Amino acid sequence: MMTKLIDGKAFAAKVRGQVGEQVARLQADHGITPGLAVVLVGEDPASQVYVRNKGKQTVEAGMKSVEHKLDADTSQADLLALVATLNADPSIHGILVQLPLPDHMDEAAVINAIDPAKDVDGFHISNVGLLGTGQKSMVPCTPLGCLMMLRDHHGSLSGLEAVVIGRSNIVGKPMAQLLLGDSCTVTVAHSRTRDLPDVVRRADIVVAAVGRAQMVPGDWIKPGATVIDVGINRIPAPEKGEGKTRLVGDVDFASAAEVAGAITPVPGGVGPMTIACLLANTLTACCRANNLPEPEGLTA
Ligand SMILES: NC(=O)C1=CN([C@@H]2O[C@H](COP(=O)(O)OP(=O)(O)OC[C@H]3O[C@@H](n4cnc5c(N)ncnc54)[C@H](OP(=O)(O)O)[C@@H]3O)[C@@H](O)[C@H]2O)C=CC1
Numbered sequence: 001m002m003t004k005l006i007d008g009k010a011f012a013a014k015v016r017g018q019v020g021e022q023v024a025r026l027q028a029d030h031g032i033t034p035g036l037a038v039v040l041v042g043e044d045p046a047s048q049v050y051v052r053n054k055g056k057q058t059v060e061a062g063m064k065s066v067e068h069k070l071d072a073d074t075s076q077a078d079l080l081a082l083v084a085t086l087n088a089d090p091s092i093h094g095i096l097v098q099l100p101l102p103d104h105m106d107e108a109a110v111i112n113a114i115d116p117a118k119d120v121d122g123f124h125i126s127n128v129g130l131l132g133t134g135q136k137s138m139v140p141c142t143p144l145g146c147l148m149m150l151r152d153h154h155g156s157l158s159g160l161e162a163v164v165i166g167r168s169n170i171v172g173k174p175m176a177q178l179l180l181g182d183s184c185t186v187t188v189a190h191s192r193t194r195d196l197p198d199v200v201r202r203a204d205i206v207v208a209a210v211g212r213a214q215m216v217p218g219d220w221i222k223p224g225a226t227v228i229d230v231g232i233n234r235i236p237a238p239e240k241g242e243g244k245t246r247l248v249g250d251v252d253f254a255s256a257a258e259v260a261g262a263i264t265p266v267p268g269g270v271g272p273m274t275i276a277c278l279l280a281n282t283l284t285a286c287c288r289a290n291n292l293p294e295p296e297g298l299t300a
């Protein structure tokens with residue numbers, strides 16, 4: 001089987017280009033610059049990398065980027081006060097609080113304190129409810145990026161069997177909602193699923209969002225299926241030198257690529273699309289806030 005590599009890096013660059021064009025038009029026609037605020041609590045090195053990448057790409061798309069870095073022992077009240085300030089700031093159209101938060105914080109309380117119109121992660125209960133009932137919402141970036149790649153590859157997803165492995169609020173559940181919205185027959189698998197290999201074998205579309213390095217082998221994949229690998233796992237890479245690591249997905253890429261019709265790599269697949277969709281959501285939020293037409297092709 002000749003598999004098609006779905007190039008998320010190139011796709012994301014295209015999306016960011018479209019966002020940049022529409023940001024320039026917004027600026028020229030209306031004098032408005034979309035603004036994104038990213039809040040990071042604590043010093044998790046991986047989170048710092050993501051936050052830096054987000055800030056850089058936000059600026060490259062012509063938008064305003066603000067980063068707030070708080071100590072790991074910041075009180076929840078102080079974080080909520082910052083969120084309230086950002087909610088009230090008219091130059092900020094998108095707010096992202098990087099997850100996970102330190103253990104002493106109530107993640108749901110913080111997320112639900114964000115103005116839903118500025119919730120570019122799409123994690124606020126209002127947005128979750130709107131998505132679940134098929135109404136206009138802010139759509140979570142990672143699943144939105146996956147959906148864009150799937151639509152691009154398949155055209156219509158109608159009637160396809162989709163299996164999502166993972167049921168988290170940030171990836172698995174919203175992914176399942178989006179696939180249902182595009183008329184897939186959706187199965188959501190998780191750690192209690194009986195006979196996961198058999199469940200995965202019936203899928204035309206597999207979305208793996210588990211957080212376990214290379215757990216899905218090629219012999220679970222139906223020949224010709226499309227495989228979207230959300231996982232980001234760092235594993236030792238002694239071949240690169242002592243103490244070195246490399247990134248791998250939740251799918252065993254080498255064996256899955258032998259049978260899949262199309263597959264996303266890690267890195268260079270879902271990850272860059274997540275950031276591109278964050279920029280798209282910020283633009284969308286800015287247009288909505290100003291009663292302007294929404295950007296085309298950048299929403300679900
Ligand atoms: N590329 C990107 O932009 C992003 C990548 N990620 C990556 O995606 C992965 C998943 O993230 P996230 O959804 O936050 O993770 P969570 O840990 O929140 O959820 C993992 C899910 O996988 C399920 N699971 C765990 N073990 C198994 C198993 N053996 N068989 C089947 N299902 C299992 C869990 O089931 P149960 O509910 O029963 O415990 C849970 O539903 C991670 O690698 C993360 O780094 C995340 C966000 C963005």
Ligand SMILES: Nc1nc(=O)c2c([nH]1)NC[C@@H]1CN(c3ccc(C(=O)N[C@@H](CCC(=O)O)C(=O)O)cc3)C=[N+]21
Pocket residue numbers: 049050053096097098099100121141142232247266267268269270271272274275
């Ligand atoms: N509120 C919130 N929203 C998020 O969207 C969110 C979050 N918290 N917490 C953490 C996860 C993870 N996440 C990634 C984003 C980009 C890459 C990405 O760009 N990955 C590159 C590689 C980056 C590298 O080299 O480390 C790639 O896959 O090619 C990965 C992971 C967003 N998340």
